[in-house]
Amino acid sequence: MSYANIQMFMEKLKQLMYCNDIPVINNPSIICERPQFQILYEELDSTIQTIFNHEDQDLHNFEEVRKVKKRFKAAAEEAEDIVDVFLSTVHCRSNRFFPRSDVFQPSLHLEVAMSSIESIKKEFMTLSIDNMKMDSSLRTDRLQTQSSGTSHTRNSRGSKKLLENVVVGFDRDAEIIRDKLVEDGKHRDVVSIVGMGGIGKTTLANKVFTDPYVVYHFHVRGWVTVSQTYDKRDLLIQVLSSIDDQLELEKATDCQLRAMLHKHLMGKRYLIVIDDIWSIEAWDKSQLFFPDDNTGSRILLTSRLTEVASHAKSHGLIHQLQHLTEEESWKLLCEKAFQEDECPEWLIEPGKQIAKNCHGLPLSVVVMAGVLAKEPRSEDVWLKISCSFHSYIASDEKGCLETIALSYHHLxxxxxxxxxxxxxxxxxxxxxxxxxxxxxxxxxxxxxxxxxxxxxxxxxxxxxxxxxxxxxxxxxxxxxxxxxxxxxxxxxxxxxxxxxEENFFLKIDSPPSNNLCEVITTYKKRRVVTNQEMHIMSPSLPTTPSVQSLLCFTRKTTLTDIISKFFPSFSLLRVLSLEKCRLLYFPPGLALLVHLRYLYIWLSSFPPSICTLWNLQTLIVKTSSSPMVLPSNISNLVNLRHLRCNADLYLPSVGKPLNLEFITKVELGDGVDNFKKCFPRIKELTSTLYSDKEKDFEVLHYLQILTLMGSVEREFRRGAPNLGKNHIRIGFPETLKVLTLVRCGLPWSDMSIIQSLPNLEALILEDNGFEGTLWETGEDQFQRLKVLRLKKLNIKQWKASSINFPCLERLRVVNCVHLEEIPLELGDISTLESIYILNCDASLLVSLQRIRNEQDDVGNYELKIKVDGRKMPSCVSKHDD
Missing domain, CATH: 1.10.10.10 (Winged helix-like DNA-binding domain superfamily/Winged helix DNA-binding domain)
Structure with missing residues (x-):
């Protein structure tokens, strides 16, 4: 149990002590135990104040202190298990669902656990602080190291710079592969990149895949990662998604997916990357989906296995990717560790030794750069890493794992x-x-x-x-x-x-030889992860549950029936993820898992019994039904913060406000006056707009991200699809940072309301979110707007100046086929970093070229302009002299 988990346990105790409006815990058997909950809470709080507030001892990480903390966490975990088993028993009996509830103790026995906690606190207080003092210089070093490695606050721009793909040593490789891909030849051909794990096969493939000439040469490009387990459906979905991310693929059958792919590829010159393929059989099956119709199409394949590439090629190239040179490794290390800064002179020698020890493996270099970037720029620290590095590097793949393990040890x-x-x-x-x-x-x-x-x-x-x-x-x-x-x-x-090694979880990647409950009992793991079908093959069941998290990634499973039928084995579950398990009904036994904090489940309807899970923080529901009607007792989920569903959520009425911070696609029924009555603490909200009723979001004082969606499916039934034409008033709170409007049809005259928002940083308008052919921004400013995205609007003219967007960084215009030009003055915005245009009118490209030329004339070559995925180059030739 981590310190954060102890905090969570104490919050639960506070609810058990003071909360009277949760039906599940407002039970006589629980209420009468409140004095014990109070004593336990006070003992935990006192011990935490004693053990965790001694910063000097904690900083030095003395073995004695570490052992005491470990024992305290174990004692707190034991106390929480006792409390949770007791709560499960009370809930079980009150529901009369499980007749064998006598397998648990019906009363609360915390004496032994509290005695252990008290003795641990006394032992800590008797430790001799004098014997654990450290040299002041060492203390200073440790303080510097901790401050550099444990900061919670991240600079978003700095983080993004670290993400930029720094490709070193691949220029010649990329040129060879690109030339082979685009050379004459009508038959479909295969080019392969082969090399060990971590050597950069995928990075090189991506460099070629995004090369401007390759983008220009091929009509269609797609990408699929096969990995060690071949899955036909997954392959089809991956390729189709990479070709067109707007396709609706989830409900399509395999035959429909194959037909869709054939339609996208037939008669076109395509490039498909098949990344990380492990077997000849996988190649034989996957290549059948890609037609050879004499158009000059190519497949770029990456694999660790030369035999797979040899089997796949016809007349193609097998390119064996070599390791980086020492010079290239050092260059890559510097670019990743220092970004735009230069390496200090005193770090060059140990840094070059670290780069050399990576043996030219790019992954090792990048991972080590991540380690070094977080460490103080001290010669002693780098020398220490350099000297101990040899034990982590070997010539085979295992050596790379040890290299990455070094990064883990520095966490x-x-x-x-x-x-x-x-x-x-x-x-x-x-x-x-x-x-x-x-x-x-x-x-x-x-x-x-x-x-x-x-x-x-x-x-x-x-x-x-x-x-x-x-x-x-x-x-x-x-x-x-x-x-x-x-x-x-x-x-x-x-x-x-x-x-x-850390007994962190039990992974079941192959069918267990015995039943799941026995597996859990044998290994006594808190977390179980499986991609296998599970069964119960014997009636023997553990009487003491242990598993707290269960994540299942298989498509078909009897797991829910197991949990429902053999509840005592799973009664302490905190996390249950069944994201691929399609259920026809909500198993009654799941309603007994009152300790669940996270539940991901498929449902055909939203049962009221799910609202007994009062500890739930996150509920994710997938369904083929639409809309999902939320039960009136959903307010009982007092700890629920995140509610996500792929379908519309309809809330006909609500008894009391919810504590939700995130909810998707919600529509309020006639029994609800306004959003604040339902969600006073909401921060991220997606709402469907089916009626012309006034929408006032101004009262939501915590709202930061808002998405409003007009209806497509029901507009003909409701009779008011275009909200703008019906003069809908929509009020927005000043706290709003991100606003997305989809199919709302608002008039451009209403944009002045949005322009006045003082904290708005991103505005996304899609599918006639605003409607009309002319947008005049006037003299008002978008005070903090950084991102503007326009997609599928019927706008023809846009009149704006740089004054309107003083902070704009990214402009994206997609499928606005009638828009005649981008306002020229937008190019003068000093903060503007990029303009991205996709599928727009030819006249708009003329205005883009003028923006490009004007910015080149004033020396602004940093502005990136892309049209249909291709970079519009700067006219640098004018300035060569």
């Missing part, structure tokens, strides 16, 4: 659990960033500091792992937040191995 304590957790996700799994942060919160990894929200702290943890090159960001939200991230195969392997 501050608050990041280690977050890092190990990444090993639970399947290989090449696209991790949703919001979901990952919610999981970290539910697991108790996030330590509150009083000055930031849990989300802000969790996001700083994520960016810290990114800065250390242990986590890769694969997709951004338009406003700059992380949307998806992924883990490199070798980094994930380290997570898995270290997770096993």
């Amino acid at each position: 501050p304590p608050h990041l280690r659990d977050c890092f190990l957790y990444l090993g639970g996700f399947p290989e090449d799994y696209p991790i949703s960033s919001p979901r990952l942060l919610w999981l970290w919160m539910a697991e108790g990894f996030i330590q509150e500091d009083g000055s930031q929200s849990l989300k802000e702290i969790a996001n700083s943890y994520l960016m810290d792992l990114v800065d250390r090159n242990l986590l890769i960001i694969s997709k951004w939200y338009a406003w700059g937040d992380v949307r998806r991230c992924k883990v490199h195969d070798l980094v994930r392997q380290v997570c898995v191995e270290k997770g096993k």
Whole structure:
């Protein structure tokens, strides 16, 4: 149990002591035990104040202090288990669902646990502080190291700079592969990149894939990562998504997916990258989806196995990727560790030794750069890393794992659990960033500091792992937040191995020889991750539950039936993720898991019984039904902060306000007056607008991100699809930072309301979010607007000046086919970094070229302008003299 988890346990105790409006805990059997909860809370609080507030001892990490803290956390964990088993028993009996509730103790026995906590506190107080004093210089060094490695606050721009792809030593390789891909030849051909893990195969493939000439040469480009497990459906979805991310693929059958891919590729010159393929069989199956119709199409394949590439090629090239030279390794290390700064002279010698010890493996260099970037720029520190580096480097792949393990050992304590957790996700799994942060919160990894929200702290943890090159960001939200991230195969392997060493989780990657409950009992792990079908094969059940987190990544499972039928084995579950398990109904036994903090589940309807899970912080629901009607007792979920659903959520009425901070696609029924009555603490809100009723969001004083969506499916039934024509008044709070309007049809005259918002940083208008052919921005300013995105609008003329957008950094215009030009003065905005245009009118390109030329004339070559994915170059030739 981490310190953050102890904090979470104490919050639960406070609710048990004082909260009378939660039906599940407002029970006589629980109320009569409030004195014991009070005593336990006070004992925990007193011990925390004693043990964790001695900064000097904690800083020096003395063995005695470490052992005492470990024992205290174990005692607190035991106390929480006792409390949770007691609560499960009370809830079980009151529901009369499980007749064998006598397997648990019906009363609360905390005496032994509290006695242990008290003795631990006394033992700590008797420790001789004098025997644990350290030299003042060492203390100073440790303070510097800690301050440099454990800061929660991240600079967003600095973090993004670390993410920029620094490609060193691949120029010649890229040229060879590009020339082979675009050479004459009508038959479909295969070019392969082969090399060991971490040598840069994917990086090189991406460099070629995004090369401007390659982009120009091929009509269609797609990317798929196969990895060790071939999955036909996953391959089809990946390729189609990379070709067109607007396609609706989830409900399509395999045959429909194959037909869609054939339609996109047939008769066109395409380039498909098949990344990280491991077997000949996988190649034989996957290549069937890519037609050979004499158009000069190519497949670029990456693999660690030469035999796979040899089998796949016809007349193509097998390019064996070589290691970096020492000079290239040193250059890459400097660019990643120092970014735009130069390496100090006193670090060059140890730095070059570290680069040399990487043996030319780019992954090793990048990971080590992440380690060095977080360490003080001290010659002694770098020499120490350099001297100990030899034991971590070997000539094979295992050596690279040890290199990454070195990065793990340099992680501050608050990041280690977050890092190990990444090993639970399947290989090449696209991790949703919001979901990952919610999981970290539910697991108790996030330590509150009083000055930031849990989300802000969790996001700083994520960016810290990114800065250390242990986590890769694969997709951004338009406003700059992380949307998806992924883990490199070798980094994930380290997570898995270290997770096993630390008893962090039990991974079940092959069918267990015995039943799941026995497996959990045998290994006594708190977390179980599986991608296998689970069964119960014997009636024997453990009477003492242990598992607290269960993440299942298989598509079909009987797991929910197991949990429902054999509830005592899973009664302490805090996290239950069943994201691929399609359920026809909500199993009654799941309603007994009152300790759940995170639940991801498929449902056909929203059952009232789910609202007994009063500890829930995050609820993610997937469904094929629309809309999902929320039950009137949803207010009982007093701890619920995040509610996400892929369908519309309809709230007909509400008994009392919810504490939600995040909710998607919600529509209020006639029994609800306004949003504040339902969600007074909401920070991120997506709302569907089906009626012409006034929408006043001004009263939501915490709202930062708002998405408003007009209806497509129901507009013909409701009769008021275009909200703008019906003069809808929509009020916005001054706290708003991100606003997205989709299908709202508002008149451009209403833009003055949005322009007046003092904190707005991102504005996204899509699918006639605003309607009309002329947008005049007038003299008003968007005071802090950094991101402006216009997509599928019927606008023809846009009259604006640089004065209107004093802080604009990124402008994106997509599928605005009638827009005649981009206002020329926008190029004069000093903060503007990029303009991205996709599928727009030819006349608009003329205005872009004028912007490009004008900015070149004043020496602004930094402004990036892209049209249909191709960079519009600066006219630097004018200034060559």
